[in-house]
Amino acid sequence: MFNTSDxxxxxxxxxxxSSLVASSVIPTDLAxxxxxxxxxxxxxxxxxxxxxxxxxxxxxxxxxxxxxxxxNL
Numbered sequence: 001m002f003n004t005s006d007x008x009x010x011x012x013x014x015x016x017x018s019s020l021v022a023s024s025v026i027p028t029d030l031a032x033x034x035x036x037x038x039x040x041x042x043x044x045x046x047x048x049x050x051x052x053x054x055x056x057x058x059x060x061x062x063x064x065x066x067x068x069x070x071x072n073l
Contacts, residue, residue: 027053031061038062 030052031039041048044065052061 026057029053029058029061031063033058033060033062035062038064041065043068 031050039062041050041063042065045068048065050063054061
């Protein structure tokens with residue numbers, strides 16, 4: 001779940017079966033936010049899936065990678 005006001009993850013927990021507790025957590029940023037800090041995926045030889053968060057609190061994610069042969073992206 002995401003809080004629509006600030007893109008933070010909304011966590012819900014039931015304590016002792018009697019109360020509901022909600023807390024908000026900003027998702028961890030796994031990629032760099034500039035070309036200089038781009039997350040390095042290394043050599044990509046086959047399909048590679050990367051999952052990260054982009055939203056109001058983290059508008060940019062940059063990745064760098066190498067291909068070992070010409071290919072269509």
